[in-house]
Amino acid sequence: MTAAPAAANPTAAVLIVGNEILSGRTKDVNLAHIAETLMGIGVLVREARVVPDLEEEIVAAVNALRARYDYVFTTGGIGPTHDDITSACVAKAFGVALELNAEAVARLERHYAPGQLNEARLRMAHVPAGATLIDNPISQAPGFRIGNVFVMAGVPQIMRAMLDGLLPKLQGGPAQHARTVACELAEGNIAAGLGALQDRYPELEIGSYPYFRNGFFGVSLVLRGTDEARLDAATEELAGLVRDLGGTPNVTHGTKG
């Protein structure tokens, strides 16, 4: 795996596998959870892709993303049915065989009643040669890690449990901090001052997110960075800008607001 230098934030991509996401039947909720969780250890998600259950698409995406980011997290496609092809595709992307993993078999044997571990379920015990297992405390069928790619389930409860378990094994980066300045001003009225603020604080990431809530329009201005002193200084300037424009700034730590 690519170890990030201590001063930089490791990067990650999320690869969501599944026709059901691309048809609109299922709304993905995993990306936001993975992004927030990784942000908590200073790993930044820089890209996400959604691809269908097609071998060439999955293989190409795995190879494009693992070459570019420190970590790749995939969700979906590791169940027992014919459309679960992620494990085989990851093996192909790495140019290794897909093998029956003895430890994975043992976990499934303990989970299922005698006679229930059929051929379909044994598909879930196949991982690429050289992979290590990712624990699944919910339903036992493991995910796996190979190189910098982490293959997880698509069912949100299971994905979350897998991610919690592998988090201590990731190399994080400098803590990311955030402040939010919410106000009832229109984006277009604060845009000029906000752009000038971004120019004065190039090391911070300043985003503007309009909202319509309880019958009122407003905007949440989110500032992010690793240097809390600079973050607080920029936040104070921004609150002053809002007041100068006749608004009432509501400053909170974090990104909600």
Added chain:
Amino acid sequence: MTAAPAAANPTAAVLIVGNEILSGRTKDVNLAHIAETLMGIGVLVREARVVPDLEEEIVAAVNALRARYDYVFTTGGIGPTHDDITSACVAKAFGVALELNAEAVARLERHYAPGQLNEARLRMAHVPAGATLIDNPISQAPGFRIGNVFVMAGVPQIMRAMLDGLLPKLQGGPAQHARTVACELAEGNIAAGLGALQDRYPELEIGSYPYFRNGFFGVSLVLRGTDEARLDAATEELAGLVRDLGGTPNVTHGTKG
């Protein structure tokens, strides 16, 4: 634009632009809506990407996707603030200038009170040379179309209104139909029969989506295709398979269940 032959379904990609999606602050809800809406006219979303507010990332994604799919729909990054750079990036991707559009200016002039159409808001009247406007009945600031790329707002209400308006201008494809067979069986018990069914109906797309609802595990088996007679035949076989395995199939039209 690439016109799809009448017998095939045109393809589409969705490009979601915005740091707030990659940080987890905002959960994307646009992909599912776009996918379902396009499916309704026989256009199939085959890929989605989420990229940050960075020029090189947006330009590269626009060019990769527009070369590969019949349509590309982007969301986000067309507001008045410094982090709204999608329009400039799309112009760059097409190698054309970003120009102040007279019709867009006129729409904004009608929308804002005198003196309110400042420089920041005029950013929203800039579109790539050769682009045509996409109506925004909510807040007037238009999206635009250039080539096979449709650039829309990220705020869901506005994006939906834009999509509704441009839908009649898209070339659709054969109607896609779906059936869902829900049952309380475990995926692993039906997997073998389901795979054999998929083999017998290669022209259909059969997906298996486990759920946990009201304290019960179950699975929704979704069949999709353009040939309703074949779809109904496969659905009937699948319902029979569920019954043979001791389950109670709940068959519905559409993908819910």
